Amino acid sequence: MAATPQTKLLRVGVIQNGRIVEEHHVRRDSVTIGHDARNTIVLPSSEERPARFSLLENQGQQFQLVIDESMQGRVNLGSSDVDFDALRAQGLATRRGDLYVLPLQESARGKVDLGDVTLFFQFVTPPPEEAKPVLPADVMVSRWKTMDRVFFGILAASLFIHFSGAALIISAEAPKEAELALDELDDRFVRAIIPQRPPEAAKPADTGPAEAPKEDAKADEPKAADKPAADKPAGSASEQRAEVVKKVSGKGLLKILGSNSGGGQGAFADVLGGASGGGDIAAALAGAGGVGVATEASVGGGTGPRGGGAGKVTGIGEVGTQGGGKVDLGTKKEAAVQGRVQDSTPDVESSDVDRNALARYVRSRLKSIQSCYEKELKRNPNLKGKVVVRFTIKTNGRVGDFEIEENTLGNEAVGSCIRTTIRGWTFPFKPDSDTGVSYPFVFSPAG
CATH class of the missing domain: 2.60.200.20 (Tumour Suppressor Smad4)
Known part of the structure; x- marks a missing residue:
């Protein structure tokens, strides 16, 4: 029923x-x-x-x-x-x-x-509800009779004036500001807007045709060797050629690489070989595949005048090198960081849960709390402090409400990890109602 x-x-x-x-x-x-x-x-x-x-x-x-x-x-x-x-x-x-x-x-x-x-x-039977006392009609007065009418009139007039002024300001068009021309601005504003150009340097007086650069003169010097031999004395042709080669070998890229003419050795020869000239360079490049030393026969055949004729294009191919070695960079190892966790007797709100048995249960799982601390200790070796957590144990042994009461570590990640860890526990206690527990943990580096 x-x-x-x-x-x-x-x-x-x-x-x-x-x-x-x-x-x-x-x-x-x-x-x-x-x-x-x-x-x-x-x-x-x-x-x-x-x-x-x-x-x-x-x-x-x-x-x-x-x-x-x-x-x-x-x-x-x-x-x-x-x-x-x-x-x-x-x-x-x-x-x-x-x-x-x-x-x-x-x-x-x-x-x-x-x-x-x-x-x-x-x-x-519940007692009847008491009725609220009601004043007699001749005693009750309206709010309009008890209101200060002078004050109400002043307040209404003030509100009307203020709101009317605000409405006029909002509805009025914004004044347009006329743009000033540059000649209407004050001199100090003109100087600030348009910076003064620095005075130009005086141009040198034109005294006549400029002398040819020295480099052009030097560049024209080899051309003198190409003049017909009839214009020069026959006995001095070889001397002039040697003088031109000497001047050219000390200029530009030829000065860096060095010249074999005259028996001199350049920087390139010093690096690649001994004093035997091109043969040493060829020996030095013997380990590179697809690279050869150009000879007079491969570039134009040697029959025509130097600098003329049709040349041959040589392919580079796949350049390969001989030999090689290994470089052992080692294996990256993670530094071992250990922390120490200490706890004390918890504060339990009900006698249904034995605080000593609860402390033994938590100490058996203290490694998981310690791992939460050691993860952040790797990032901050000086991390230490106290974390007090408060949670409730439900009648089925599971964790109910959870909050961090105190955290002096200054690191929220440790508290969040502890919350996730403890929420996964099932306690061996079955209280008659939800029981609040306050549990402290003290963290410090093991070293």
Whole structure:
């Protein structure tokens, strides 16, 4: 049969030495007893009673009486009184594990004997809501009569003037600024906008045709050797040629590479070989594939005059070198960084979770917390400090809410890694309700 919603309040009290010492009126919340401070009724600590026990539960807008095998008491079901032993023996209460559950109607009442104290419960009609007092009509006045009319008039006029002025400013067109010509600007602005050009250097006076550059004269000197021999004395032709070769060998690229004429050695010959001329260069280039030394026969055949005729194009081919070696760059190794993690006794809000057992459980998994710290210690060798985490252990042993209470490391990555690690744990504790835990960790470099 479906439970009917209860409209009355549940009255629960504590009787001690024949007097009512505590009383509560409950509408929808469940009633719990025990020595835990969060219970509805806090009782003295006893080995026979648990720290938290739900005596009257609100399920589906109907209260249920929950008792165990050892509880004694009586309950009135409307027609007769029945003790707890009869409830358990006659099957009037539904069994739920080690407990017995009895749905209560609004006419039910009873008591529970707990040794030194006695709990009673019954349903009572809620008191009627008190109506708010209403003043007489001749006493009540309107707000317009109590308002300062002079102040209100000044305020309204001020608001009207300010808003009207703002509307005129917004609707008016912005004034156009006329552009000034350069001749209308002040001299100091003109100097700032148009920088003065530096004075030009005076051109030298034209004294006549300029002398030919020396390099042109030197360039014309070899041409003198090409003049017909008839214009020069026959005996001095070889001397003039030797003088021209000597002058050319000391200029430009020929000066760097060196010249074999006259027995001199250049820088190129010093690098590639000895004093034997082109043969040494060919020997030095013997290890390069596709490269050869040009000879007089390969460039033009040697029959025509130098500098003329049709030459041959020689392909470079695939240039290859002989020999080679290896360079061992070594293997990159990651430096070993170790950190030290210390913890202390945690702060647990409920006696359902043993703090020493919780500390042993966390210490067995302290390596995962240490790895979170060592990842960031590689980036900052001076990283050290304290991290205090606060989380809740649910009734199934999983982690609920999680937050970082304190972090003196100055590194958020360590706290984020610890949050991910602890959220994956399943604790061997099954508290009656969510239990808050505050756990500190102290990190420092091992070295």
